[in-house]
Amino acid sequence: MVETIEFLQHRRSVLARNMTAPGPDAAQLRALLGIAARVPDHGKLAPWRFVVLEGDDRAKLGAIAAAALDDDSIAAHYERAPCVVAVLACPREHPKIPRSEMILSAGAACMNLLTAAQAMGFAAQWLTGAAAYEDAVLKALGGEAGDEIAGFIYLGTPSEPPSERARPELDDIVRFGLSE
Numbered sequence: 001m002v003e004t005i006e007f008l009q010h011r012r013s014v015l016a017r018n019m020t021a022p023g024p025d026a027a028q029l030r031a032l033l034g035i036a037a038r039v040p041d042h043g044k045l046a047p048w049r050f051v052v053l054e055g056d057d058r059a060k061l062g063a064i065a066a067a068a069l070d071d072d073s074i075a076a077h078y079e080r081a082p083c084v085v086a087v088l089a090c091p092r093e094h095p096k097i098p099r100s101e102m103i104l105s106a107g108a109a110c111m112n113l114l115t116a117a118q119a120m121g122f123a124a125q126w127l128t129g130a131a132a133y134e135d136a137v138l139k140a141l142g143g144e145a146g147d148e149i150a151g152f153i154y155l156g157t158p159s160e161p162p163s164e165r166a167r168p169e170l171d172d173i174v175r176f177g178l179s180e
């Protein structure tokens with residue numbers, strides 16, 4: 001599919017501060033979350049959860065984050081976009097599958113959600129920020145001990161098109177064959 005390849009070659013994230021309404025409607029969001037859950041997942045453990053934040057929940061979570069970090073400047077962070085999806089990595093003990101693989105699967109879920117939203121024409125950005133590492137924030141999202149916030153995926157409409165950003169030179173990051 002040439003179109004898919006061209007999309008992937010050119011897709012870009014839009015900064016949360018350059019987002020405006022609308023975000024995805026209920027049907028679009030359901031489609032996006034279904035795509036987010038369609039990721040490689042060793043052992044079919046589904047080690048991720050999605051928490052959709054719209055309306056007042058964004059300000060409520062911002063207040064929790066600001067209190068946890070003692071930093072009022074982040075209170076309005078989640079209100080930059082009309083819709084924010086918190087992606088939780090929920091690894092569990094498994095005799096064969098390492099925890100890191102479950103975290104990687106949650107990262108894949110973040111990327112699928114980001115990419116699908118951008119393919120639908122939405123502005124999207126994957127952010128964490130210091131609040132993602134606060135227990136109070138994880139708890140407010142329904143996370144349990146051992147869970148991690150893989151990302152907040154901000155979803156909205158671009159208020160301006162993103163400019164391209166520098167990408168690594170392939171020669172710097174690709175090697176063919178084994179190292180000596």
Ligand SMILES: Cc1cc2nc3c(=O)[nH]c(=O)nc-3n(C[C@H](O)[C@H](O)[C@H](O)COP(=O)(O)O)c2cc1C
Pocket residue numbers: 011012013014015125126127128129130150151
């Ligand atoms: C796990 C993760 C966390 C991130 N957290 C932040 C963040 O807190 N603040 C920030 O400015 N960018 C953060 N970024 C980077 C943004 O997503 C940035 O917009 C992205 O690099 C743009 O890339 P793209 O245009 O290729 O999608 C994060 C990226 C990842 C993968």
